[in-house]
Amino acid sequence: MSSEPDDPEVTARMRSAHTVACGFLGVASDAGPSGGEGQEAWGWRGRTLGRPVTGPYGPGWLRVVQSLSDKATGKLWTGPEDAEQLVPRQVPRPRLRLVRQWTEGGNAYKAELYDRAVGGAVSPTPVLVPAEPPLPAAWWSDLRMALVHLSAVHTDRTAVRQAYLDRAMPKYLAFLGGPVPTTPPSWSTAHGDLHWANLVGPELGILDWEGWGTAPAGYDAALLHAYSLGMPETAERLRHELSAILDSEEGRFAELVVTSELLQSAERGDNVELVPALRRRAREVWHRMRAGGMASH
Helix, strand or coil: CCCCCCCCHHHHHHHHHHHHHHHHHHHHHHCCCCCCCCCECCCCHHHHEEEEEEEEEEEEEEEEEEHHHHCCHHHHHHHHHHHHHHHHCCCCCCCCEEEEEEEEEEEEEEEEEEEECEEEEEEEEECCCCCCCCCCCCHHHHHHHHHHHCCCCCCCEEEEHHHHHHHHHHHHHHHHHCCCCCCCEEEEEEEECHHHHHHEEEECCCCCCCCEEEECCCCCCCCHHHCCCCHHHHHHHHHHHCCHCCCCHHHHHHHHHHHHHHHHHHHHHCCCHHHHHHHHHHHHHHHHHHHHHHHHH
């Protein structure tokens, strides 16, 4: 989740679109006319807005997505619907019930009505804050199994492209002081945006399936670990719980992929506070890869 957009016009337009969506889908907002504190979930730069609602399936969550009309295609536009059809229910997530699209003033909108998740997001932001979450052992076990089931899904969707790895990894990992491999040991299917604001607890749920698809194996675990680096106890717990992934050749490569991505996004001002920890972790992973011989491949 992100904060409310800085542009008041975007805020007003998205809230208006959400009201329109409620009418289309026959649901009533539970958040009040302006969302209410803690009752709105904004996407990056106001591209999406979600609010709790009540409708024909009981308590729900209505998410509205905006795009320019000529760009309302492709994987980000169809991701949740594709996930509903292709990702098995062993990967816990709110069920997508209804979808409605419309256009207005050069913008395309999509309304997605989900079952309401049990519990709440582990963190209000992708980076874990404000405290170490008291997640039960069952949550971690369910996460491990969810990643196993998801990795086996067959899809032609792509979350991370080889061309990006070839371009970004040498640039953003130059501080490691040696040639960095850019071809992953293997590929598998990933959520693609597995951070703490997209995870529900204390009963596991995985939200926001826009960008899922193939990625270097271990990508989801590596991304979640990177977003945990500001909370040492949780990062250590995650390394323990997902050690089968993160301690593997695939997991170490995936951590370098994620480091490249987050260092690039930090140049745009995103999560700058993670940069020192990302660099330290990348050096640790790099040394282990070299000791294992992977860095020379």
